[in-house]
Amino acid sequence: MAEPPVPIKDLRLLDVKLGQLPTWLASLNYTPRAFLESCKRGHNRFYAKYWEPKRCGITGPAMLITAYVVFSYYLVYDRLKEERWRKYH
Helix, strand or coil: CCCCCCCHHHCCHHHCCHHHHHHHHHCCCCCHHHHHHHHHHHHHHHHHHHCCCCCCCCHHHHHHHHHHHHHHHHHHHHHHHHHHHHCCC
């Protein structure tokens, strides 16, 4: 016998078909508490995958340093762009 269908709101994003996407997005909880809980889940998954293993290696710290460098460059990009233009004008 076939299994009963799973409600759309209980599906993960990767399991949702393209036609079901608007319904799935409408069924999500958009409260600040739900947002914080999703951030906490993401942090816990990252921590469990890259920091907790005994032989985690350099992957976790390298990802954090790379994210820091990219974010810092994003924050100062306008200033760097102006300095670059000032050099020739």
